[in-house]
Amino acid sequence: MNKNYFFAGIQQVGIGVENFEQAWKWYIDMFQMDIKILEDDTVAEHMLPYTGQSPQKRHACVTINLQGGGGFEIWQYSERKPQPVDFDIQVADLGVFVAKLRCYDVKAFHQQLNAKYDKVGPIATAPDGSQTFFVEDPFGNYFQAVEDENICVKTGFPSGGVAGMMVGVTDVEKALPVYQDILGFDTIIYDKTGTFEDLAFLRGGDQQYRRVLLKNKQPRKGPFSNLLGPGSIELVVALDRQPRKIYEGRYWGDPGFIQICMDTINMRELEAYCQSKGFPFTVDSCAGQSQFDMGEASGHFTYIEDPDGTLIEFVETYRIPLARKFHLFIDLLKHERTKALPKLFYKLMRFNRIKMQ
Numbered sequence: 001m002n003k004n005y006f007f008a009g010i011q012q013v014g015i016g017v018e019n020f021e022q023a024w025k026w027y028i029d030m031f032q033m034d035i036k037i038l039e040d041d042t043v044a045e046h047m048l049p050y051t052g053q054s055p056q057k058r059h060a061c062v063t064i065n066l067q068g069g070g071g072f073e074i075w076q077y078s079e080r081k082p083q084p085v086d087f088d089i090q091v092a093d094l095g096v097f098v099a100k101l102r103c104y105d106v107k108a109f110h111q112q113l114n115a116k117y118d119k120v121g122p123i124a125t126a127p128d129g130s131q132t133f134f135v136e137d138p139f140g141n142y143f144q145a146v147e148d149e150n151i152c153v154k155t156g157f158p159s160g161g162v163a164g165m166m167v168g169v170t171d172v173e174k175a176l177p178v179y180q181d182i183l184g185f186d187t188i189i190y191d192k193t194g195t196f197e198d199l200a201f202l203r204g205g206d207q208q209y210r211r212v213l214l215k216n217k218q219p220r221k222g223p224f225s226n227l228l229g230p231g232s233i234e235l236v237v238a239l240d241r242q243p244r245k246i247y248e249g250r251y252w253g254d255p256g257f258i259q260i261c262m263d264t265i266n267m268r269e270l271e272a273y274c275q276s277k278g279f280p281f282t283v284d285s286c287a288g289q290s291q292f293d294m295g296e297a298s299g300h301f302t303y304i305e306d307p308d309g310t311l312i313e314f315v316e317t318y319r320i321p322l323a324r325k326f327h328l329f330i331d332l333l334k335h336e337r338t339k340a341l342p343k344l345f346y347k348l349m350r351f352n353r354i355k356m357q
Contacts, residue, residue, distance in 0.1 A: 003269075003273055004273075005267070007262045008228050008340075009222075009229060009230070009231050010164065011228065012064075012071040012162065015099075015258065019076070024354075028063075031143075032155070033065050034354050035349050035352050036062075036352050037062040037064060039060070049283060050311070057078040058078055059076050066346055066347075067151050067153060067161070068152035069163050070162030071161055072161075073258075083254045083255075085140075085255065088203050091166075091199055091209060092236040093246050094246060095309075096166070096246075096256075100166070104151065106132065106145055119138075120133065122201070127192045132198050139255060150230060152227045152343060152346055153350075162231075167236065167306075167310060169235050170243065175235055178312070183262060184216050185231070187214065188212060188213070191210070191211075193208070193209070210236070214233045215230060221338050221340070224340075245309060259303070260313065264314040264315060271302065279304045279305070279306075280304070299315055299317040301314065301315045302314045319332065319333075
């Protein structure tokens with residue numbers, strides 16, 4: 001079956017939190033995730049398979065770093081007490097356990113974080129020979145700084161947004177049809193087994209793992225491809241212990257990395273392809289309607305699960321605010337779907353910058 005859909009890149013990683021403002025402020029201070037794309041405080045009516053079959057009210061925002069990379073979708077239940085994971089997440093536990101951040105100067109970013117925060121690991125060498133380090137946020141989530149020279153809009157900050165994720169899986173070969181075939185991370189950069197210097201800072205980092213790093217060979221295309229840029233997925237298998245499922249017994253949106261989100265063009269073509277591969281949509285926001293409104297933005301979102309139940313979201317964006325101050329919005333339904341928006345559009349987004357005291 002031909003692929004008649006495509007992705008502009010990793011749009012964002014979902015991060016469930018217990019205190020929305022506290023988390024967002026921290027991500028602004030440390031990672032410069034300060035450009036608000038959208039914010040919404042309504043009921044999540046389409047996620048019933050993952051919210052106990054009951055609609056749940058939540059406060060969510062999507063925020064980016066203008067230098068490029070995917071964003072964060074920061075997410076907190078408004079009327080239900082979020083349920084944190086009740087065990088210490090280790091390397092290769094099933095689900096997203098690390099978000100990778102695009103980094104233009106690893107040493108400068110490391111020094112900057114160390115000057116104001118104490119849960120920063122040492123600079124180490126990754127399996128591909130690049131320099132990297134990890135940081136644990138105050139909420140128990142791990143982020144990895146990875147070398148990446150792609151820049152959308154220069155701001156002088158040493159890092160950008162999301163460059164990829166580490167995902168715990170039980171079997172790499174069973175996971176590849178999702179990540180390599182459907183998502184298009186078609187090139188294996190390395191496939192290595194053993195103990196690894198760069199993982200030492202993480203819980204369980206001294207154990208043995210199989211690590212397979214996937215990237216996309218061809219450049220992504222689509223309106224947001226200049227911003228999102230190339231990305232990666234690293235599949236990790238625990239060899240010394242039985243991994244635990246990070247969201248076992250918890251709801252979508254509870255604290256932690258909720259989902260991987262891909263920026264999508266031609267959603268219905270993607271649906272047909274996923275169905276043909278045995279990974280049907282489990283959620284469809286536009287079943288019976290043409291588009292889904294989320295505050296100032298609109299579009300179409302869907303979900304599938306990988307073989308271990310990790311949630312992967314697809315979002316086809318129709319309308320987003322460009323510069324709220326000037327009441328400017330982008331209607332992507334009137335834009336050539338394979339063509340990247342010029343970088344001038346992102347420079348205008350600086351007027352959407354959020355400052356928190």
